[in-house]
Amino acid sequence: MPAQNAVPPFAHRCRVYYEDTDAGGIVYYVNYLKFMERARTERLRALGFSQSELVGENLLFVVHSTQARYLAPARLDDELEVTAHVVELNRASLRFMQQVRRASDNALLCEGQFLVACVRADSLKPRGIPQALRAAFANDPSSLSGE
Template sequence: MNPVVHSHRLRVRYSETDQMGVVYHTNYLNWFEVGRTEFIRHADLTYRELEEKGVLLPLTDASISYKKPAKYDDEVEIRTHVDEITSVRLTFAYEIVRVSDAELLVTGKTMHVFTNAAFKPIRLSRTEPDVYEWLENQHKGGE
């Protein structure tokens, strides 16, 4: 099973770096969010629309492994895929790769729970079965 990987490119901005021109470590978590947002957008659905349907995806856990630094003006690719899904939880996995040399810079995961606006857990398979099915298909490697 090969999950569908969504890629999104961005260029490292000066404001994302420290005095040495190296990306400050917390910015990778922001890039994970960019990858996740663009992944959802690939379903012709935005986070805003998901929230308007009464579905929130609060973060419960995050892990990150730094391999090599990204630097100012590097073009990087954020590769995002569904690592695990149940009707109540969703885990995304990420790779951040420098485009110029295909060097793997960072890997990580974020775990989320499906909740309503009151942050009570919900079963996405019941609340939004079409969204759940799409995410499950992405995990399984289909469109």
């Protein structure tokens, strides 16, 4: 189901630390994926769901596939704004569109798409997204416009 509204997506702010950079002081490419993972986790938290609670309910979200495009470098001490916008909500998966921007000038540094599958924690077999979580995403104006 595609998103159909213009409400800004959820955004999480973070800072680039020394450990995130390579020898040249530029963010190492794989760390953008970590920043995006944190934004997805904070998106769940903002909707009232924590990863630890979900594991207790025998539920995990795992990345099935990803695409990333790197446009400009982030550097040591940059403040970043990382969005997590749900553009597709299926029975057992979510598709996120994400962007990493430098907060000081809103420059787009990296953008990606993530298909995240819902699985049972004990067997890693697919399972449906619980209704309460589906409803939270479906009713969130910064994600989907509803079903």
